[in-house]
């Protein structure tokens with residue numbers, strides 16, 4: 001029997017509709033902070049690179065152009081402290097979401113194989129395991145879980161984390177890699193790092209967010225390790241589907257082979273645009289400053305309105321709960337919808353208490369949300 005959609009969780013956003021309607025009815029209308037879709041313009045230099053590559057009659061290469069793969073290698077050396085990656089071990093993806101959804105299948109996982117993912121997590125890790133017929137398992141202690149059973153085949157890490165903005169340090173990453181390497185069976189550790197350029201709190205703001213490919217984590221051996229990265233957030237490119245995976249050369253070669261057969265190819269003009277975006281750090285710094293300002297305004301407004309902001313050290317979200325505690329996340333969503341502010345319940349991500357507040361709204365909308373909270 002084939003996979004039926006009944007095996008997948010309900011698409012959660014549909015369940016938010018009644019509360020979106022309540023927020024829309026607020027005088028002045030809705031301030032939608034429920035989704036993390038960028039709203040600021042795509043940088044001019046990226047648009048120009050896309051347009052310059054618009055004449056594209058032939059098939060693009062699945063592996064990505066040499067220029068794109070070199071740009072990824074250079075970016076890792078410049079921005080992530082990871083030198084000497086092999087350009088052959090870079091593979092562009094059609095946005096990170098498809099890779100997250102299909103990695104278990106591309107790795108050939110199936111019944112009896114366990115896929116670990118963070119307890120409060122982006123829902124696609126779970127979905128990807130289900131699509132492959134494998135078993136998703138939430139845990140915040142993947143190293144401990146790996147030590148208790150040899151059924152884990154894939155570990156998803158997400159640092160900085162969506163939804164809670166937590167960051168994994170070098171020691172935490174290395175503990176997972178060591179546990180994976182000590183496991184009886186083969187284990188892939190894939191780290192989704194798409195918010196890495198958006199660190200707010202120390203030490204990460206100064207040191208940068210460590211990658212799974214950091215030599216202090218890997219000891220120089222990339223076997224079984226993959227870093228997943230996306231330009232959707234750092235460069236306002238969600239509409240382009242510009243992202244890549246990089247890591248263990250043998251593993252990437254296997255992924256490439258399957259993706260070639262399946263036609264999972266990034267369009268040529270998008271490859272050119274991605275190359276341009278990765279080669280320019282200035283637009284990323286500018287965008288980071290914009291989010292930093294919005295975050296300060298929103299955080300202060302929530303805190304003075306009686307909410308606590310937990311973790312949220314990096315990334316595009318505030319992880320918020322009423323300071324007094326104990327209230328279900330849906331009730332908090334309803335309270336805020338009463339102010340015309342729509343946020344996402346932690347329940348979407350496996351957490352009953354918090355709500356996720358996105359920083360991806362215009363300055364005007366953020367100011368409006370802050371004003372409504374201060375009147376509350």
Ligand SMILES: Cc1ncc(COP(=O)(O)O)c(C=O)c1O
Nearest residue numbers: 095096097122162192230232243
């Ligand atoms: C943790 C995480 N991974 C992956 C993605 C997907 O990004 P994209 O498919 O735009 O590259 C998102 C998007 O919100 C995310 O939050």
